[in-house]
Amino acid sequence: MRVYLAGPDVFVPNPLARGAALKAICARHGLTGVFPLDDLAGGDPPAWDALPEAFRIARRNEAHIAGCDALVANLTPFRGPSADAGTVFELGFMRALGRPVFGWSNAAAPFAARTRAAFAASQAADGTWRDAEGMLVEDFAPLGDNLMIDGAIAASGGVLVTSDLPRSQAWTSLDAFAACIEAAARRLKA
Amino acid sequence: MRVYLAGPDVFVPNPLARGAALKAICARHGLTGVFPLDDLAGGDPPAWDALPEAFRIARRNEAHIAGCDALVANLTPFRGPSADAGTVFELGFMRALGRPVFGWSNAAAPFAARTRAAFAASQAADGTWRDAEGMLVEDFAPLGDNLMIDGAIAASGGVLVTSDLPRSQAWTSLDAFAACIEAAARRLKA
Numbered sequence: 359m360r361v362y363l364a365g366p367d368v369f370v371p372n373p374l375a376r377g378a379a380l381k382a383i384c385a386r387h388g389l390t391g392v393f394p395l396d397d398l399a400g401g402d403p404p405a406w407d408a409l410p411e412a413f414r415i416a417r418r419n420e421a422h423i424a425g426c427d428a429l430v431a432n433l434t435p436f437r438g439p440s441a442d443a444g445t446v447f448e449l450g451f452m453r454a455l456g457r458p459v460f461g462w463s464n465a466a467a468p469f470a471a472r473t474r475a476a477f478a479a480s481q482a483a484d485g486t487w488r489d490a491e492g493m494l495v496e497d498f499a500p501l502g503d504n505l506m507i508d509g510a511i512a513a514s515g516g517v518l519v520t521s522d523l524p525r526s527q528a529w530t531s532l533d534a535f536a537a538c539i540e541a542a543a544r545r546l547k548a
Numbered sequence: 549m550r551v552y553l554a555g556p557d558v559f560v561p562n563p564l565a566r567g568a569a570l571k572a573i574c575a576r577h578g579l580t581g582v583f584p585l586d587d588l589a590g591g592d593p594p595a596w597d598a599l600p601e602a603f604r605i606a607r608r609n610e611a612h613i614a615g616c617d618a619l620v621a622n623l624t625p626f627r628g629p630s631a632d633a634g635t636v637f638e639l640g641f642m643r644a645l646g647r648p649v650f651g652w653s654n655a656a657a658p659f660a661a662r663t664r665a666a667f668a669a670s671q672a673a674d675g676t677w678r679d680a681e682g683m684l685v686e687d688f689a690p691l692g693d694n695l696m697i698d699g700a701i702a703a704s705g706g707v708l709v710t711s712d713l714p715r716s717q718a719w720t721s722l723d724a725f726a727a728c729i730e731a732a733a734r735r736l737k738a
Contacts, residue, residue, distance in 0.1 A: 366683060368684075369683040369684040369686075370682070370683065370684075371678075371682055410688075411688070412686075412688040412691060412695040412698065412699060413695070413698075413699045413702055413703065415695055415699070416695050416696050416698075416699025416700065416703070417699065417703060419696065420643070420644075420696075420699075420700075420703075423644075424644075436683075437628050437629060437630070437663065437666070437667055437679065438627050438628025438629075438630070439627060439628075440627070440628070440630075440632075440633035441633060442630075442694070443630035443631060443633070443636045443693060443694040443696070443697060444694040444695065444696040444697075446633045446636045446637050446640070447636050447637070447639060447640035447643075447694065447696040447697060447700070448640060448696060449637060449640065450636070450637035450638060450639065450640030450641040450643075450644070451640040451641065451643055451644040452644070453610070453637075453640075453641055453644075454610075454613075454614075454640070454641040454642070454643075454644035454645050455644050473627065476627070477627055488561075489627065491718070491719060492560070492561055492719070493556060493559040493560065493626075493719065494558075494559035494560075494563075496559075496602075498600075498601070498602040501602060503633060504632070504633040504634040504637065505602040505603070505605055505606050505634065506606050506609065506633070506634040506637040506638060507633060507634075507637060508602065508603075508606075509602060509603045509605070509606025509607065509610075510606065510610075510637070512603055513603065513606070513607060513610075528681070529681060529682070529683065
């Protein structure tokens with residue numbers, strides 16, 4: 359079974375070493391990890407030659423996802439209270455293909471609490487929380503991120519695994535990833 | 549033609565009025581706008597009764613998207629340099645269904661510049677930009693957001709329309725939306 363490894367792991371200082379580490383954990387559980395920086399089997403289609411590099415990368419990642427049986431997303435908050443935008447796009451893409459999606463995060467605090475703290479939100483007279491721009495802060499307390507993300511993971515039969523770690527370990531610890539892969543392997547073989 | 553109106557417009561102080569305003573602009577161009585807060589035709593399936601409210605909302609939005617011919621996403625930066633996570637998920641979902649996706653944003657500065665400014669990024673010896681956590685800042689200068697988002701819009705035949713406005717008008721101006729709907733209507737009738 360092939361598992362697409364979505365996440366901002368492509369942005370760490372040594373992304374190829376990170377990809378190898380993630381794939382080794384997958385292999386221990388009988389899964390083949392596909393990292394976004396991998397080449398496509400057979401290379402890129404010639405029709406993509408004229409595309410700018412960024413758009414070739416986007417097409418390649420879409421093709422990787424379409425060729426996998428499941429997706430495991432690193433949902434550790436990235437430059438804000440939510441996960442990396444590219445990762446979230448890919449999770450939505452796989453969800454629409456009807457295959458299982460899983461998440462892991464090195465932050466355990468719920469999305470609502472993280473957002474309220476980061477944006478100095480205050481409670482309006484009607485009880486809703488609003489940020490400084492007046493925009494509603496979703497208040498679905500146990501969720502780990504926007505409800506579309508947690509909802510897709512639950513609806514697809516996936517799980518979200520979190521580690522309660524100091525922020526300094528956000529981009530290094532793979533404990534939650536390993537636990538998520540173990541759960542994904544169990545689910546995919548069931 | 550039915551167009552799903554993805555965006556943090558559901559978080560403004562009066563989201564029903566916002567939805568009505570967006571739908572009125574769609575109607576002027578012969579399109580039917582579907583707002584995330586709309587009921588499903590026929591109501592929710594009884595199988596969803598046991599779900600928590602957040603997960604019912606997620607299922608409903610997925611069903612709305614599946615029932616539309618195209619998606620138009622409000623990609624105005626939301627609590628960080630990227631678009632709202634739920635919106636990005638939905639854009640990825642529709643892209644995987646193979647239908648056109650469009651974007652509009654009330655910020656015109658490219659993603660790379662916005663991210664570097666918001667996260668005090670610095671340039672490493674190898675020329676790459678890194679944030680304070682050492683994570684790479686994508687440097688594809690003309691793109692409006694993460695390359696998966698711009699890539700999907702381009703690959704699907706959509707467009708991204710931006711308005712160069714002060715941040716105080718981020719959640720009020722509908723000029724970019726109106727221009728985006730006009731482009732979407734042209735494309736969908738072609």
